[in-house]
Amino acid sequence: MKPEPAPAEPGRLRTGLGRAALALSALSAVALVAAAALVLLPPPSYDVWQLALLVLEFALVPAGVALAGTALAVLALRWTTWRRTSTVVAGLNAVALVAALVPPVALWNTARHHDVSLSLPDYVAGLAVDTDRAPETVRYATVDGEDLMLDVWRPGKPGTGEPLPVVINVHGGAEDYPQSMFPRWDTWLADQGYVVFDIDYRFFPHGDWQAAPGDVKCAVSWVRRHAKDYGADPDRIALMGQSAGGLLTLLASYSTDEQIPSSCPEHRESTDVQAAIAWYTATDATEAAVLPWRLRHSAEIGPDLEQQQERMTGAVAGTEQARRLNRALSPITYVDAQAPPTLLIQAGHDVFVSPEDIRAFADRLERAGVTHRVLSLPWTEHMFDLNWGGFASQITREVLARFLAERL
Incomplete structure (x- = not known):
């Protein structure tokens, strides 16, 4: 042994x-x-x-x-x-x-x-790409042979029967991204008492930069025409967008129909909105814009965005034509006293948009007498709202809810 x-x-x-x-x-x-x-x-x-x-x-x-x-x-x-x-x-x-x-x-x-309570348990609540119900998908226009679609999100519980205010959401991303990119935000807004229309659009066809904001205006007029069919109030509409969608939100809500026409001029309803919300969006596409240093030194992202901008305008960078079109593509060009009350949501560590860009835009709004508010979120990156439970998203939900309640 x-x-x-x-x-x-x-x-x-x-x-x-x-x-x-x-x-x-x-x-x-x-x-x-x-x-x-x-x-x-x-x-x-x-x-x-x-x-x-x-x-x-x-x-x-x-x-x-x-x-x-x-x-x-x-x-x-x-x-x-x-x-x-x-x-x-x-x-x-x-x-x-x-x-x-x-x-x-x-x-x-x-x-x-901002007097917002944060929740540690909610921090692990997951991403914003899933939700508990499906929307109703509707075609709002056909432009140049292309069907433009939107998703309608309504409250999960029956209301009082009174018409509800409207939020039209314009997604960011790229041309292969559909509407309702982050549906959890849509359902949350709907459950706050809004009818949400999350729209798709033509993503800047080559050389036709007005197509995308024109599609957004087309969607606004369609929503105003059909609002009562969905229990919504056509006189209380907020336009909201993220990234490229934020750019389109500002272009569509700040410009007149003479400056940027609707893609569906046969719709006679007004394209005016009562509030605008832009998330982490560039507001100045001219050479005067201050670009984040991380963007300037990125081997792929910086050059890709330059190519995208040339594609939008159809003009070669550095030419007088490009400078003229870039001014027209900049929301800051259209700021005047008639602009709707605006909420700007700034990601403080955004590789695409510098804080200086948002500050300059807010200063222009201040000088024009436009009611506005800036929510600056330190150490947050572009597209932070992907994380539904993140502290930045928790803060944004509370500030956004207050802003919409005040303006609609």
């Missing part, structure tokens, strides 16, 4: 665990440094930018990793003889912990400033 092996010596076992803890802590430090680089440096591609968006929106996750990495390094400091290495690794994790807490703490302070 073989004798049983002797138990491992406590010292050797502890040393082994200490080395394992140090290895895990080092891996944590490397991963956190990489995450910080994603957030702080110019993204070389759209895919890398999307990773940076997720890192920022779920910053409490790397904060938890950094806390665990720090604790493991402290154990390694006590249980191994590699004290210098353990100290360095512990320091890296501790610095990463502080850095990872900067975005949520900044947003917590923003929430306090």
